[in-house]
Each structure stands twice: as C-alpha cells, then as structure tokens.
Amino acid sequence: MTCDKDLLVGYVYDDITPADRSRFERHLAECADCRDDVDGMRGTRQLLTAWAPPQPDLGFRVVDSRSRPAWRAWWTPALGLAAAAVLVLAAAAAVANVRVTYGGVTVQTGWRTSAAAPAISAAPQPVDAARVDASYADIERRIRQLEEARASAPAAIAVSSPSRANRPTDDELLRRVRALLSQSESRQQQELALRVAQLVRDFDLQRQADLARIQQGLGRVESLTNAEAASHRQAMDILYRVAQQK
Amino acid sequence: MASDEELVARSMGGDLDSFNQLVLRWERPIYALAYRVIGREEDARDVCQETFLRAFRALGGFKGQAKFSSWLYRITLNLCRDWIRRQRRTPIAEMPEGVDLIELASESTPVESIEDLVARREIGRAIARAMADLPSEQRTAIILKEYHGLTFQEIADLLDCPLSTVKTRLYQGLSVLRRQLAGAGLNGPLRPQ
Secondary structure, eight states, rough: OOOOOOHHHHTTOOOOOHHHHHHHHHHHHHHHHHHHHHHHHHHHHHTTOOOOOOOOOOOOOOOGGGSSSGGGOOOOOHHHHHHHHHHHHHHHHSSOOOEEEETEEEESSSSSSSSSSSSOSSSSSOHHHHHHHHHHHHHHHHHHHHHHHHHHHHHHHHHHHHHHHTTTOHHHHHHHHHHHHHHHHHHHHHHHHHHHHHHHHHHHHHHHHHHHHHHHHHHHHHHHHHHHHHHHHHHHHHHHHHHHHH | OOOHHHHHHHHHHHHHHHHHHHHHHHHHHHHHHHHHHHHHHHHHHHHHHHHHHHHHHTTOOOOSSOOOOHHHHHHHHHHHHHHHHHHOOOOOOOOOOOOOOOHHHHHOOOSOHHHHHHHHHHHHHHHHHHHSOOOOHHHHHHHHHHOOOOHHHOOOOOTTHHHHHHHHHHHHHHHHHHHHHHHHOOSSSSOOO
C-alpha cells in the first residue's frame, strides 16, 4: 500500500472505518514517513487546544418589536404628561355645564343633568344616525320658520299653517334634543372610561417591564461585584504563595 | 431538555422563548467560530448577533435537511466571508499584549499553575498567528474539525466541496501549522493539565 494522506487524516482524527483503520495500521508499521506525520499531527493538535477564544458576556436575545404596542415606540415621560394633561382638559370640557338658548331652543353640554333634562339611562340605547340627522334638519327648519314668523306678518303663519299639524311641537323638539344629548353624553362617558382603563393597563405593563430591567441590571452588577471580589481573593492568594516561597 | 429540532419547531410556530433558548445554547460556539475565523473580538460579536438575526428571519425556510447547528455554521461562515471581503484583508491574530496575572489567576484551575497558564497563553498567541497565515479554506476546515468536532462529511457539506478535499485541506493545513509552530520553538505536546 502506498502512502494515503486521506487515510492518514482519518486515522489522526479517528474518523475512519474499522477496515480502513486496520489497513492503515498495517501500512504504518512499515512506513516511517507516515509514522512521523501521524506523530507530528497529533502533537500539533495537542498544541491547538491552547488557542481559546475570549469569553465575553454575550447574552443575545431576539425581541419581536412587532408585539410591542405602537405607542411605546415613541412613548416618553414628557409625552405621557402631555397626554395626561390633554385627558384632564377633555374631561373638564365634558364636565363643564354650558347652556345656550336661542329662539326657544336650548342646547346644553356637560354631564350634569338639568332639572328639565331626562335622567340618563343606565344602559344607553344605540344612536340611529339617520334619525339624528333627520331630527337636526327638522330643528333647523323649525328655527328658520320661527325667525321668519317673528319678522313678518301673520300671513306667513298662515302659509305655514297647513303643514303645522304634521310637524312636531316645540316641546317635542326640545325633548328630542335633550334625549340625543343625553345619549351622546353617556357614549362619551363610556369611551372615556375605556380610555382610562387602557391607559392604566399600559402604564402597568410599562412599570413591570421597567422593574424587570432594573432587576436584570442589579443582577449583572452583583455578578460583576462577585467576580471582582473573587479575583481579588485569588490575587491575595498568589501574593501569599509568592511570599511563602520567598 | 428539549432538542434543537423541538425548539426549532416551536420557534417556527411563533414561540420566541424557544428561539432564545437556541440562541443561549449556540451563541458561544458561534462566537468562537467567528472569532477564530476573523480574529477580532468586536467583529466576531457582531457576526454572532447577525447570525441569529438572520437565522430568525429565515427560520421559515429552514427545512431540516441539515442539523440546526450546521445551518447556523453556514450562516456564520457566509457572514465571515463577507466581512473578510468587505475589509479586504486577511484575518488577524488579535491577542492582548502583556500578561495580566490577576486575570490569569481567575482562569486557572486548581491543578494548573500560573506558569503553565502563561505558557498556554503564549502558545495560544503563536497558534493564532500561524492560523492567520493559513489560506482561509485550510483554516476553516481546521477550525470546524478541531474546535467544533464536525465530521469530514459535515464539513464537506458545509463548505460545498468533496470529502477528499476536506481531508487534503486538513492535511496541508496541519502540516503548515506544524512547521510554523516548530519554527516558533513549539514542537511538542503541551504539558498535561
């Protein structure tokens, strides 16, 4: 058998079939060059164990930023305060009791119920948008007619009289407006409650994440301190050993 | 303990914790591979991080024909090759100058003296220099075999070359290293620890 470097490498790394191993060992007994190669490679392999990479603190983690709430990407304490201020202003505006009376029609905002306003039902009914539009159009038409009636003669009233029977009365209109306003108020209350709950939940999540980060940092500091103390201890041991030898 | 294959399957189902377990399991070998191939600590760290990011993004394309570790090694070697191409330079043997006794003492084992450790460090430096001088194919084959324990066939698959080429690269690389180290006065095995 001639010198086979593939077999030699397989033999040195012990990555060889039993049949090839037997064959190569028979050759090795006769070939001084291959014996020298095997010895030299084994010695080199032994030396290679001394090449150790550094041991840095890696700690890589893959974090899916898509699962993070969008607001957290730009959320800062300053923006948080600004958002809170806007919320307070919105709440104050909603609470303010503004009352405007024009041409016999009264429009009122705010959560406080006036004496004339109907009580807010515990479970507000959904608002029919088409019905609301129709009612507001009716109110506008009615206001315009009242203005015209006041400015001109009784004839105008006569002109409008044939259809008057089919139109809602002023009291009825006021009742409808108040009902609509009350529905709108209760809807606003629900939305505000939802937003406040969301804000509290997000704040709580952020707080928990911050606490976890702080704990992680403290753990790292502690381990560094321990490592530092250990190396000091070992340095003292070395000095003590050196002193003993001298 | 869950196998790589189980963790990969869970990761593909969207379980990020499982993927991070794989990262924890493989970050040291991947860092060591990158460090030995390109020779720079910081760049090796970047390559290691990029390897896991790429693996995470490409997880859907991992069909499991190869072992997960082989797949990671392939990504790492591609990134190292890109790094070497980008830098337009050969890997360097970046070893700290001087010997910090305190640091060495913290690495010593109860049976290894400081003198042995200093000697080991010096040998490590000489090897790093000799490895940096090798052609990259031979260096990569030796690193994968010596430090990562891959079989000849796994190395051949990873480097897309025939089995006999892997053995030839190993033989030639080890022969050159042997001569270089002998020239540096290192031609015997290390003292047993």
